[in-house]
Every structure is written in C-alpha cells, then in structure tokens.
Amino acid sequence: SPSGEIQPSVAEGAEMDGDGGDNGEMTAGKAIYMVSDGTGWTAEHSVNAALGQFEHCLIDRGCPVNTHLFSGVEDMDRLMEIVKQAAKENALILYTLADSSMAASAKHACDLFGVPSGDILRPTTEAIAAHLGVAPSGIPRGGRKAHLTEDYFQRIEAVDFTIKQDDGAQPKNLNRAHIVLVGVSRTGKTPLSIYLAQKGYKVANVPIVMGVELPKMLFEINQEKIFGLTINPVVLQTIRKTRAKSLGFHGEMRSNYSEMVHVKAELEYASRIFTQNPVWPVIEVTGKAIEETAAVVVRMYHDRKHRCSMPRISRRY
Amino acid sequence: SPSGEIQPSVAEGAEMDGDGGDNGEMTAGKAIYMVSDGTGWTAEHSVNAALGQFEHCLIDRGCPVNTHLFSGVEDMDRLMEIVKQAAKENALILYTLADSSMAASAKHACDLFGVPSGDILRPTTEAIAAHLGVAPSGIPRGGRKAHLTEDYFQRIEAVDFTIKQDDGAQPKNLNRAHIVLVGVSRTGKTPLSIYLAQKGYKVANVPIVMGVELPKMLFEINQEKIFGLTINPVVLQTIRKTRAKSLGFHGEMRSNYSEMVHVKAELEYASRIFTQNPVWPVIEVTGKAIEETAAVVVRMYHDRKHRCSMPRISRRY
Numbered sequence: 001s002p003s004g005e006i007q008p009s010v011a012e013g014a015e016m017d018g019d020g021g022d023n024g025e026m027t028a029g030k031a032i033y034m035v036s037d038g039t040g041w042t043a044e045h046s047v048n049a050a051l052g053q054f055e056h057c058l059i060d061r062g063c064p065v066n067t068h069l070f071s072g073v074e075d076m077d078r079l080m081e082i083v084k085q086a087a088k089e090n091a092l093i094l095y096t097l098a099d100s101s102m103a104a105s106a107k108h109a110c111d112l113f114g115v116p117s118g119d120i121l122r123p124t125t126e127a128i129a130a131h132l133g134v135a136p137s138g139i140p141r142g143g144r145k146a147h148l149t150e151d152y153f154q155r156i157e158a159v160d161f162t163i164k165q166d167d168g169a170q171p172k173n174l175n176r177a178h179i180v181l182v183g184v185s186r187t188g189k190t191p192l193s194i195y196l197a198q199k200g201y202k203v204a205n206v207p208i209v210m211g212v213e214l215p216k217m218l219f220e221i222n223q224e225k226i227f228g229l230t231i232n233p234v235v236l237q238t239i240r241k242t243r244a245k246s247l248g249f250h251g252e253m254r255s256n257y258s259e260m261v262h263v264k265a266e267l268e269y270a271s272r273i274f275t276q277n278p279v280w281p282v283i284e285v286t287g288k289a290i291e292e293t294a295a296v297v298v299r300m301y302h303d304r305k306h307r308c309s310m311p312r313i314s315r316r317y
Numbered sequence: 318s319p320s321g322e323i324q325p326s327v328a329e330g331a332e333m334d335g336d337g338g339d340n341g342e343m344t345a346g347k348a349i350y351m352v353s354d355g356t357g358w359t360a361e362h363s364v365n366a367a368l369g370q371f372e373h374c375l376i377d378r379g380c381p382v383n384t385h386l387f388s389g390v391e392d393m394d395r396l397m398e399i400v401k402q403a404a405k406e407n408a409l410i411l412y413t414l415a416d417s418s419m420a421a422s423a424k425h426a427c428d429l430f431g432v433p434s435g436d437i438l439r440p441t442t443e444a445i446a447a448h449l450g451v452a453p454s455g456i457p458r459g460g461r462k463a464h465l466t467e468d469y470f471q472r473i474e475a476v477d478f479t480i481k482q483d484d485g486a487q488p489k490n491l492n493r494a495h496i497v498l499v500g501v502s503r504t505g506k507t508p509l510s511i512y513l514a515q516k517g518y519k520v521a522n523v524p525i526v527m528g529v530e531l532p533k534m535l536f537e538i539n540q541e542k543i544f545g546l547t548i549n550p551v552v553l554q555t556i557r558k559t560r561a562k563s564l565g566f567h568g569e570m571r572s573n574y575s576e577m578v579h580v581k582a583e584l585e586y587a588s589r590i591f592t593q594n595p596v597w598p599v600i601e602v603t604g605k606a607i608e609e610t611a612a613v614v615v616r617m618y619h620d621r622k623h624r625c626s627m628p629r630i631s632r633r634y
C-alpha cells in the first residue's frame with residue numbers, strides 16, 4: 001500500500017531481488033500508466049497521493065494496482081506505442097505533456113483505442129495561466145537547460161552539510177544548522193534529516209543514548225531550532241528488531257537495543273531531557289510517514305521564525 | 318526560477334538569512350496559495366512543475382510569483398481564514414482536500430469571495446476511481462496511521478546505506494549497492510545518490526581523482542550497475558569555484574581544484590576511464606537538474622535489468 005511520495009518507485013522488496021516484476025508481465029491487478037515528457041516524478045507523486053484514497057482496496061484488500069512510469073516521452077511514435085500497449089493491458093493513462101499538440105494527440109489516440117486517460121497537470125497549469133495572464137510555454141523541461149541557480153547550490157550545500165552532521169557527528173557545527181533533531185535511535189532522525197536537506201534546510205541530528213551526555217554545544221545554540229522526536233515504545237521496538245536483524249546484532253547488544261525494558265527506559269530518559277528543555281517542541285512520529293513529520297517540522301520552523309498571524313511557508317519564483 | 322521538485326520550499330538565500338520574506342508581506346508578484354489537508358508536498362510539487370511552463374515570465378523577467386503553502390488544513394475555520402486572506406492578497410488558491418465536503422466548501426467560499434481556485438488532485442483521483450470502479454475514501458492522510466511497510470524499511474535502509482557509502486567510503490560494500498555512480502568531484506554524485514536513495518535504491522558513489530587509483534572492487538562487481546557522470550568543463554569550473562569559496566580553499570589547493578587546465582585534465586582522465594569501461598553508460602549532467610539525471614539513471618537501470626521491449630518502471634500497490 002502506498003505510504004507517501006518518496007516511496008521507492010519500484011516494488012523494492014520484490015523488484016530489486018530480481019523477481020522480474022518490472023518486465024511488464026505483472027498480471028493480477030489494474031494497470032495505471034504514467035507518461036511524461038519529463039522525469040515523470042510529478043505524475044508519480046500525484047498518483048501516489050491519489051492512491052492513498054484507495055488504500056481500503058489495494059494490495060492487502062485484494063484489489064492490487066500496478067503503476068508503470070514512462071518518462072522522457074517526447075515524440076509521437078513512442079507515445080503511440082505506449083497507448084497501444086495500454087489498450088492491450090486495459091490500462092488507464094495519466095499524462096503530463098507540456099506541448100499542447102502532444103497532449104491533444106495523447107487524448108485523441110486514447111479515445112481512438114478506448115483507453116481511459118487524463119491530463120493531470122494541465123488543470124493546474126491553466127489555473128496559473130489565467131491567474132498570471134500569461135500563456136504556458138508549451139516547452140517540456142527537457143527542451144531547456146536547468147540553470148545553476150542559487151537554489152541549486154543551496155540545496156546541494158544543505159545535503160552535503162546534513163550528511164556530514166548525521167548521528168551527532170561534529171557538534172561544533174550545530175550552530176550552522178537551520179534545524180536540529182534530537183531523539184533516541186530509530187526515531188527516524190536520519191531519513192527525516194535527509195528529506196529536509198533536499199528541501200534546502202541544513203539539518204543536524206543528535207542521538208539520545210542512555211549514559212551518554214549530550215554535546216554541550218546543543219545547549220549553547222539558538223534553542224528555537226531544536227526539535228525533539230518521540231515514538232510509541234511498541235512501535236520503536238518493532239523498528240529496532242528489524243534494524244537489529246539487518247545489522248546482524250547478536251546477544252547482549254541486540255537485547256539491549258530492542259528489549260522492551262530498555263526501549264522504555266531510553267524513551268523515559270529522552271522524555272526527561274525534553275521536560276528539562278521545554279522550548280524544544282516534541283514531535284510524535286508514531287504512525288507518521290517521513291514526509292508527514294517533515295511537514296510538521298517545516299511548519300513549526302517557519303511559524304517560530306516569523307511568528308506571523310497566519311502560518312505559511314512562502315517562496316519566491 | 319523553479320528548477321525542479323526538490324528545490325527548497327523557501328527562497329533560502331533570502332529567507333533563511335531572515336529577511337522576513339516569509340511573513341506574508343511579499344509585495345511585488347502574484348500570489349499562489351497551496352492548501353492541503355496533508356503535507357502539501359503534492360500541491361507544491363505540481364505547482365512547481367507547472368511554474369516551469371512560465372519560466373519566460375517569472376522573477377528574472379519581471380513577473381514574480383510568490384507561493385504560500387498551507388499544510389494540515391483539516392477544519393473549516395482554518396480554511397475560511399485562508400480564503401479570506403487570499404481574497405485580500407488577490408491570490409489564486411490551489412488545493413488538495415480529500416474530504417469532498419471540505420473541497421466543495423473551498424470551492425464555494427472561493428467563488429463567494431471572488432478568489433480563483435482549482436482542485437488539483439481530484440481529476441487524478443476521479444480518473445483512478447472510474448478505472449478501479451471504487452469510490453475514494455475521502456479520508457485525508459492525517460486521518461489514518463502510516464504503516465511500517467516493507468517499503469518503509471527499504472527506503473530507510475537505502476538512505477542509511479547511501480550515506481555511509483558517500484564519496485568512495487567502504488569500497489567493500491560496492492557489491493551491495495543497486496547503483497554505483499562514478500565521476501570527478503562536483504558532478505553531483507552526492508545529491509544524485511541521495512535523491513535515488515529516497516526512491517529506495519542503495520547507491521554508492523566513487524570519485525575519480527587524478528593520481529588516485531579507483532578501488533579494485535569497482536571492477537569486480539556487476540558492471541551493469543555502474544554509471545559514469547560527465548559534465549561540461551566550463552560549467553564544472555563555475556561549480557567548483559563556488560564550492561572552493563564556500564569551503565574556504567586557498568592558494569594552490571583552490572587553483573588545482575578549479576583552474577581550467579586542471580578541470581579539463583581531470584575530465585579527460587575520467588573520459589579515458591570511461592572509454593576503458595564501455596559497459597558503463599556515461600551520463601551528461603550539464604544543464605540537468607538532479608531529478609532529471611535521476612530519471613535517466615533509473616530508466617537505464619530498469620531497462621538494463623529487464624531488457625524488456627518496452628522500457629518502463631513498474632510498481633505494485
């Protein structure tokens with residue numbers, strides 16, 4: 001079942017181990033084709049979110065869906081080949097095609113072959129066109145060169161910074177972070193840090209480990225950029241058991257790490273630290289996908305930073 | 318100007334340094350409000366892609382756009398407050414609201430206040446509903462708990478793995494990677510690796526440095542998962558100059574790193590390595606955003622893996 005935008009774009013478990021699910025021979029299940037003249041990530045993201053509305057009937061409930069992403073589709077021949085294949089597979093085609101004649105051809109060919117279809121970005125583009133009073137260029141992203149904007153460098157710097165600060169490395173740099181995450185092992189600090197870094201935030205994360213003192217520097221930086229993460233002990237134990245297995249932990253190490261008594265004690269230890277630092281908001285991550293926690297952190301970050309009457313995250317284009 | 322989905326969701330340069338652009342007082346420029354009952358990332362991603370169609374008129378061309386993201390909007394009061402503010406600011410509202418009565422209210426209120434608006438996910442959801450013959454749940458993502466799916470663990474493991482392999486660390490693990498990227502410094506190996514890791518691929522990257530031998534292990538693993546990256550020397554020099562400045566390189570170190578003679582020699586050295594290893598596809602990254610290069614790599618990865626007649630990336634829900 002889908003659980004968020006940045007899930008693997010392949011059914012990893014099966015795929016990567018080579019069961020060949022990716023050869024167009026998935027049988028059971030309805031097919032959705034996503035076609036883009038660009039990367040296809042926009043279509044994938046939207047379809048993934050939309051499929052969230054059908055969780056009650058997807059794989060576990062016996063109504064599986066197979067998605068197939070076709071990216072870089074910039075010529076009519078490839079487009080027609082895809083439409084024909086969709087007709088054979090009884091697939092739905094959802095597309096994002098900047099060139100309006102390509103889009104019209106897609107629609108036309110789908111109608112001709114009896115393939116249900118939808119243009120999933122055009123309504124957005126048209127609403128914006130009407131608002132700006134400017135016509136869309138009709139040029140796919142491949143048709144122009146991406147510039148080395150300040151944004152580009154900023155994002156790359158954020159990723160570089162964040163990787164280097166992972167897991168409490170280099171406390172001396174905590175003051176250079178935009179956001180600092182604090183929590184016990186396996187509360188998702190690393191994937192959350194990376195998710196935020198991709199959005200341009202420099203993130204440092206500091207692990208809470210019983211018996212290990214937190215770096216002094218943590219208490220010397222601006223306390224408003226620090227966020228505590230907490231999680232339900234039962235869920236944490238599940239995550240840690242999986243982790244311990246994949247790391248090949250054995251004996252005492254394994255039990256300390258994932259035994260309930262230890263897990264609970266460590267969460268209580270963390271909770272005492274959070275109580276002592278009431279300025280840090282504490283975010284409950286249980287049952288949240290990474291991108292959901294990220295949304296909460298980013299929202300709070302901007303609210304605290306600007307203390308405006310109407311919380312929002314703004315950006316200039 | 319927008320250059321891809323994973324740009325910072327804030328105008329970092331200005332914002333993070335605290336010029337207060339995020340307090341709702343951006344003046345010049347048309348406003349677009351994005352409203353979601355969830356994280357808002359889907360709306361942000363779609364609007365970002367759509368704005369690509371207006372690059373010819375955005376900031377540099379004197380027709381700036383300001384976007385404002387409102388996430389977690391689950392009750393009517395907050396929705397109404399946002400609509401009223403949009404009316405004041407002459408903003409366009411683009412929303413994703415799973416609950417159809419919330420969506421209807423949004424539309425109704427916008428019409429009432431003369432705010433142009435659009436539901437940007439519903440067309441996709443409805444096309445899928447018709448295709449599956451199943452009604453959407455109408456439940457926002459916040460209304461359910463994300464599960465600890467195999468996908469979840471796979472993605473986290475991919476991110477953990479990828480961070481640890483960055484910049485040629487631990488060549489002994491190269492065989493465990495799904496994808497191995499090879500290229501000179503600043504061809505974007507790290508951000509590309511991280512982008513792919515978020516999609517569930519375990520990525521290792523190996524730097525090419527003149528005078529440093531590549532790890533033996535690189536030639537012992539499956540050669541089909543290795544990708545070379547190359548870039549135009551002028552563009553690389555620009556990137557390196559920026560990098561050298563931000564790292565505070567001086568004297569000889571700086572000139573070696575970013576002087577044209579050295580940059581060209583290093584790229585030629587890389588190109589000789591690529592010629593000696595003709596199985597590695599060489600991807601030109603010049604002028605490509607990270608997500609564009611990622612799309613190329615993923616496409617080739619799946620094509621090579623399955624050698625199916627119709628290249629596609631498939632996934633099961």
Ligand SMILES: Nc1ncnc2c1ncn2[C@@H]1O[C@H](COP(=O)(O)O)[C@@H](O)[C@H]1O
Binds near residue numbers: 097366372
């Ligand atoms: N920067 C951009 N410039 C022009 N078109 C873009 C840009 N980014 C995305 N698009 C278009 O938006 C749609 C979705 O892009 P993608 O997510 O790459 O599939 C495609 O039709 C692209 O051509």
Ligand SMILES: Nc1ncnc2c1ncn2[C@@H]1O[C@H](COP(=O)(O)O)[C@@H](O)[C@H]1O
Binds near residue numbers: 355356413414457459
């Ligand atoms: N896993 C999910 N389950 C239910 N609804 C979802 C899911 N993911 C996204 N959505 C909905 O899709 C829209 C876009 O989500 P978001 O990207 O979080 O703003 C919102 O209306 C969400 O409520």
Ligand SMILES: [Mg+2]
Binds near residue numbers: 042043096
């Ligand atoms: Mg797309």
Ligand SMILES: [Mg+2]
Binds near residue numbers: 352353355356413
């Ligand atoms: Mg959204």
